[in-house]
Amino acid sequence: MIFGRYVSGDSFIHKLDPRDKLISATLIIIISFLANEPLSALILGLICLLILLVSKIKLLFFFRGIRFFLIMIAFTAILQLLFANNGEELFSVGPIRITSFGAKIASLTFFRFSLAIIIATLFTLTTSMIQISDAVGYLIRPLKIFKLPVDDIVLTLSIALRFIPTMLQEISTISDAQKARGSSLNSRSIAKKIKAIVPILMPLFIASVRRAEDLATAMIMRGYSDGKNRTKFRIMKWKNRDTLIILFLLFLLIFFGITKK
Amino acid sequence: MEILFKNVDYIYQPNSPFQFKALTDVNLKIESGSFTAIIGKTGSGKSTLIRHLNGLLKPSSGEVKIGNLTITSSIKESQLSDLRRKVGMLFQFPEQQLFADTVEHDIEFGPINFGTTKEKAKKIARESLKKVGLNDEFLNRSPLELSGGQMRRVALAGVLAVKPDILVLDEPTAGLDFIGKKEIMKLIKKLQLEEHTTIILVSNSMEDVADYAEEVILLSKGKVIKQASPNKIFSNKEITSALGIETPQTTVLAEFLLERGVDFKGSLPINEKSFNNFLKKIFEEKKKTRIL
Numbered sequence: 001m002i003f004g005r006y007v008s009g010d011s012f013i014h015k016l017d018p019r020d021k022l023i024s025a026t027l028i029i030i031i032s033f034l035a036n037e038p039l040s041a042l043i044l045g046l047i048c049l050l051i052l053l054v055s056k057i058k059l060l061f062f063f064r065g066i067r068f069f070l071i072m073i074a075f076t077a078i079l080q081l082l083f084a085n086n087g088e089e090l091f092s093v094g095p096i097r098i099t100s101f102g103a104k105i106a107s108l109t110f111f112r113f114s115l116a117i118i119i120a121t122l123f124t125l126t127t128s129m130i131q132i133s134d135a136v137g138y139l140i141r142p143l144k145i146f147k148l149p150v151d152d153i154v155l156t157l158s159i160a161l162r163f164i165p166t167m168l169q170e171i172s173t174i175s176d177a178q179k180a181r182g183s184s185l186n187s188r189s190i191a192k193k194i195k196a197i198v199p200i201l202m203p204l205f206i207a208s209v210r211r212a213e214d215l216a217t218a219m220i221m222r223g224y225s226d227g228k229n230r231t232k233f234r235i236m237k238w239k240n241r242d243t244l245i246i247l248f249l250l251f252l253l254i255f256f257g258i259t260k261k
Numbered sequence: 262m263e264i265l266f267k268n269v270d271y272i273y274q275p276n277s278p279f280q281f282k283a284l285t286d287v288n289l290k291i292e293s294g295s296f297t298a299i300i301g302k303t304g305s306g307k308s309t310l311i312r313h314l315n316g317l318l319k320p321s322s323g324e325v326k327i328g329n330l331t332i333t334s335s336i337k338e339s340q341l342s343d344l345r346r347k348v349g350m351l352f353q354f355p356e357q358q359l360f361a362d363t364v365e366h367d368i369e370f371g372p373i374n375f376g377t378t379k380e381k382a383k384k385i386a387r388e389s390l391k392k393v394g395l396n397d398e399f400l401n402r403s404p405l406e407l408s409g410g411q412m413r414r415v416a417l418a419g420v421l422a423v424k425p426d427i428l429v430l431d432e433p434t435a436g437l438d439f440i441g442k443k444e445i446m447k448l449i450k451k452l453q454l455e456e457h458t459t460i461i462l463v464s465n466s467m468e469d470v471a472d473y474a475e476e477v478i479l480l481s482k483g484k485v486i487k488q489a490s491p492n493k494i495f496s497n498k499e500i501t502s503a504l505g506i507e508t509p510q511t512t513v514l515a516e517f518l519l520e521r522g523v524d525f526k527g528s529l530p531i532n533e534k535s536f537n538n539f540l541k542k543i544f545e546e547k548k549k550t551r552i553l
Contacts (some may be wrong), residue, residue, distance in 0.1 A: 002277075007278050007279075057278075058277075058278065060276065061276065061277045061278060064276075064277075065277075170357075173352060173353075173357070174357065174358055176312065176317050176352065177350070177352045177355065177357075177358040178358065178370075179317060179345070180315055180317065180345060180348075180349070180350040180352075180420075181345075181370055181371040181374060181419060181420065181423070182342065182345050182346060182371055182374030182375045182423070183370075183374060184374065186338045198360065199358075199360045199361075199370065200360075202360035202361075203357055203358055203359065203360050206405065207357060
């Protein structure tokens, strides 16, 4: 599973401003909902492939990592293909009718969802957790007008993101320990599997609460009050290329929007 | 049960940018009923190595033989259940794995998983708790309200409850006070001597290793550098200083004395007992020279 992981690198994509990457990833996903014809879908697909190649992430590693999602999406698409009844009939086997409408819906579903997964994975693979939280923090800043505690939200978010790897490590240690005591975590029966989760979740919760307490104490001791008027150590620099990328995607959005049938 | 590693390699996350070779061509033999310590710096592969002992990790290539079970990369999870019963494993900071509402239920977790009946498990919980030096009062208390040292004993009781033939301990004394450390180590030694449990200890405390282990496996960068008695390992200055391995305090003290001109030939002391002999010999030597 590679969704949510970060692979450090120095590719063009890695160096883009995280705010740009966040906005662009969102734009591409929105555009994918407008691209409902073969040609526009092909263009968008090629763009994604280009991003993937430029990011210098190994293709085999990438697709193996998202294999699970792709299979799930394909499964959903096949169900839609089998159960859609409108439209012309292409052919039928017994009670199953394959219709043109079904085929269209199924291929669109597969295209859109796999595109979304690919783009989201690419975003997290090329953007570190800290960059993501900085970008989100910047983008929700306008909400301060509505008295939203933006600084606190950003702090919470960055702490949460920071501790994901720690918790994953903990989960693997605790589940190793419980497996060594004969927990049936790897058993085939689902009921047994669910029962085996409690001995892993309980210690994880306890450890998280303890850690939160320790962290809060440490922050108070070091004089943390609130995030207002804090200066930043990592300063994000928006460059011309970031503007160009956004403009290009906006153009694509409008173009597909107008030509959509 | 005898443990045998034959050309074992282990690679974490192969074919990905995170690929990391943790063990390289590991060959070793651990005798049944022995007390073996595994030492090495952080990242030398100690934790990876011990996870092979109960099939939590399977060798990427090569084979691990435990008793008459051979573990290769292709072994199925269902074949490992029996092995997990025979090999008890106490991980680092094991108090983190306590989860049940009472101490009793936590200790019963292992035995019940391995198919013991509820009543029998109850009896075993009582016995195991006694083994680690806690009385029956603790049975109905929540593991979370105990002190650090008590929690660690409860975790150990949970592992002992399965009555393992091989007991693997990953830094069982880390973070305990001096008395707590000594008690845990004595208890482990007692298990070896009285119940003939094979003990495998991962430790950064060279004093513990020198005091209790019969055999030491020295790891560096995923390779076995040397397997020998503690005496041989710690007196081999070339290896210990080249790898930055600490030596027991008594050895350090003895070296200091030699540097200051004390005359002594033979292997350096590694623990209190051998240090006493060391001093005795020095003084005897001195007496002789005085008489002459």
